[in-house]
Amino acid sequence: MHIEQRLRETADRITVALDALLPRCSGPEQRLLSAMRYAALAGGRRVRPFLCLEAGHLFDADETTLLRVATAVECVHTYSLIHDDLPLMDDDDHRRGQPSVHRQFDEPTALLAGDALLAFAFEILADINTHPDPQMRCLLTTLLAKACGPMGLAAGQMLDMMGPEIGEDSAAVARMNRLKTGSLICFALEAGALAGAASEDARQSLNRFGHDLGLAFQLADDLMDRDGMEDELSRPERGRPQRPKVNYVTLFGEEGARARMLVLAAQAQRHLAIFGPKARLLREAVDFVLAGS
Amino acid sequence: MHIEQRLRETADRITVALDALLPRCSGPEQRLLSAMRYAALAGGRRVRPFLCLEAGHLFDADETTLLRVATAVECVHTYSLIHDDLPLMDDDDHRRGQPSVHRQFDEPTALLAGDALLAFAFEILADINTHPDPQMRCLLTTLLAKACGPMGLAAGQMLDMMGPEIGEDSAAVARMNRLKTGSLICFALEAGALAGAASEDARQSLNRFGHDLGLAFQLADDLMDRDGMEDELSRPERGRPQRPKVNYVTLFGEEGARARMLVLAAQAQRHLAIFGPKARLLREAVDFVLAGS
Numbered sequence: 025m026h027i028e029q030r031l032r033e034t035a036d037r038i039t040v041a042l043d044a045l046l047p048r049c050s051g052p053e054q055r056l057l058s059a060m061r062y063a064a065l066a067g068g069r070r071v072r073p074f075l076c077l078e079a080g081h082l083f084d085a086d087e088t089t090l091l092r093v094a095t096a097v098e099c100v101h102t103y104s105l106i107h108d109d110l111p112l113m114d115d116d117d118h119r120r121g122q123p124s125v126h127r128q129f130d131e132p133t134a135l136l137a138g139d140a141l142l143a144f145a146f147e148i149l150a151d152i153n154t155h156p157d158p159q160m161r162c163l164l165t166t167l168l169a170k171a172c173g174p175m176g177l178a179a180g181q182m183l184d185m186m187g188p189e190i191g192e193d194s195a196a197v198a199r200m201n202r203l204k205t206g207s208l209i210c211f212a213l214e215a216g217a218l219a220g221a222a223s224e225d226a227r228q229s230l231n232r233f234g235h236d237l238g239l240a241f242q243l244a245d246d247l248m249d250r251d252g253m254e255d256e257l258s259r260p261e262r263g264r265p266q267r268p269k270v271n272y273v274t275l276f277g278e279e280g281a282r283a284r285m286l287v288l289a290a291q292a293q294r295h296l297a298i299f300g301p302k303a304r305l306l307r308e309a310v311d312f313v314l315a316g317s
Numbered sequence: 318m319h320i321e322q323r324l325r326e327t328a329d330r331i332t333v334a335l336d337a338l339l340p341r342c343s344g345p346e347q348r349l350l351s352a353m354r355y356a357a358l359a360g361g362r363r364v365r366p367f368l369c370l371e372a373g374h375l376f377d378a379d380e381t382t383l384l385r386v387a388t389a390v391e392c393v394h395t396y397s398l399i400h401d402d403l404p405l406m407d408d409d410d411h412r413r414g415q416p417s418v419h420r421q422f423d424e425p426t427a428l429l430a431g432d433a434l435l436a437f438a439f440e441i442l443a444d445i446n447t448h449p450d451p452q453m454r455c456l457l458t459t460l461l462a463k464a465c466g467p468m469g470l471a472a473g474q475m476l477d478m479m480g481p482e483i484g485e486d487s488a489a490v491a492r493m494n495r496l497k498t499g500s501l502i503c504f505a506l507e508a509g510a511l512a513g514a515a516s517e518d519a520r521q522s523l524n525r526f527g528h529d530l531g532l533a534f535q536l537a538d539d540l541m542d543r544d545g546m547e548d549e550l551s552r553p554e555r556g557r558p559q560r561p562k563v564n565y566v567t568l569f570g571e572e573g574a575r576a577r578m579l580v581l582a583a584q585a586q587r588h589l590a591i592f593g594p595k596a597r598l599l600r601e602a603v604d605f606v607l608a609g610s
Contacts, residue, residue, distance in 0.1 A: 055479065056471060151459060203346070
């Protein structure tokens with residue numbers, strides 16, 4: 025199967041699964057649920073769920089488990105985007121081709137929809153339908169909590185907001201990207217492998233793959249942001265000046281950043297060698313998700 | 318032991334436990350951890366942890382389990398206060414006798430510290446040190462996720478922000494308060510009971526107790542806010558007008574609200590009858606935490 029088709033199919037499956045899992049109600053708190061659905065069902069490439077599913081497929085993991093874990097990962101990713109877009113953070117009016125949640129609803133609704141999606145991810149993981157063994161569910165819950173908590177995603181976002189204060193060098197940016205982007209990508213891969221009872225060796229290889237892919241992926245993101253910069257600057261309605269950001273593009277320029285991205289991508293793919301032809305989709309996904317940047 | 322002393326001792330124990338559990342680090346993301354500690358260690362009455370511990374004591378639950386669960390509950394409560402105080406929500410400059418987190422640090426730090434505390438609560442619960450049985454840890458995780466998710470605390474906050482839009486009647490306010498305040502109070506009690514392997518009957522009685530106590534507690538809070546209203550109105554630096562709020566005080570006036578609070582308190586205490594003298598501290602706590610309003 026061609027990678028592009030597989031990515032599209034996976035994205036559709038995740039949207040269907042989210043639609044089925046996210047709660048509905050008819051009371052006035054429907055506003056909150058509508059905002060959660062608006063953000064979570066808007067599409068997006070669903071890269072993290074894809075990685076979770078394909079990591080699990082390497083070890084013939086149970087498909088229901090994988091799909092639920094992948095859905096939880098996407099809830100966390102969506103929460104982080106909603107909070108990131110708030111005026112007090114990156115102040116973005118658009119996300120995934122539609123108004124961001126605080127523009128479509130309002131700021132309190134966006135804040136609370138993000139909070140609720142984060143909590144909901146744990147509700148999904150701890151549920152018996154995710155895996156019959158409670159030990160496994162606890163392990164997944166622990167790993168996700170660490171991945172998005174004060175030594176994970178949230179710390180990465182903090183460093184991102186601090187800008188030049190964290191230091192303007194390659195090590196500081198790598199650390200920020202590892203936390204901000206790597207944490208959740210590594211969780212997605214690790215969780216897929218765990219669900220398939222992968223060996224310690226296999227998990228370590230996937231972790232190294234996730235580490236390099238995460239850094240490359242963030243570089244791709246930074247390069248795309250740079251391409252969109254003209255757009256940014258031409259928005260006169262923006263009230264607050266953009267905070268100064270530090271990333272590989274500001275450090276090494278576009279060419280330098282792109283070269284680094286390609287090195288990381290090749291390095292990431294080499295970590296998949298031990299899985300042989302079974303890892304073809306994961307290997308091809310690397311180039312595909314980095315393309316366009 | 319006198320209830321006042323017990324509440325103070327419990328509050329101190331929770332602060333010590335939070336101090337021990339909350340992570341530290343020396344990197345630039347220390348800013349995030351400092352903000353989490355600033356909010357979580359600031360004191361407060363620790364009513365929810367107290368309820369969790371005392372519910373557990375009714376059934377001789379393991380003390381380590383209770384203390385860790387109580388700490389997780391307080392992390393969630395602290396997260397909700399930090400987000401609540403943000404300018405985009407209730408815009409409060411002070412909390413627990415000190416500047417609120419976004420005033421002491423800044424808004425992005427406050428947002429992320431709240432997010433990280435929410436995730437950290439799940440990290441505490443799912444950890445093997447909380448309870449040796451993973452089934453129990455999954456159950457606690459599920460209950461906490463439901464208590465603070467889109468059908469719990471977050472939904473209650475949403476209704477609170479919507480103000481008169483939810484309907485200006487007793488049923489609408491009761492529903493809001495049940496979600497906003499009752500969810501976490503009921504979780505604290507239920508978790509303590511679960512840790513002590515309480516019977517279904519006992520758990521139901523505690524749940525009814527929590528329901529009535531939660532409503533009474535929110536009434537006490539609304540009455541205190543009313544007392545502080547003059548202060549609110551005299552703050553000229555406040556940029557955004559306070560959102561219109563609907564609560565029992567706006568519906569029934571101060572006298573009516575106080576009368577309702579006392580009825581609920583008495584009703585709450587009656588649900589404890591089946592526990593006999595063992596529930597003395599819980600019974601006395603009701604009057605104590607409602608006093609001052």
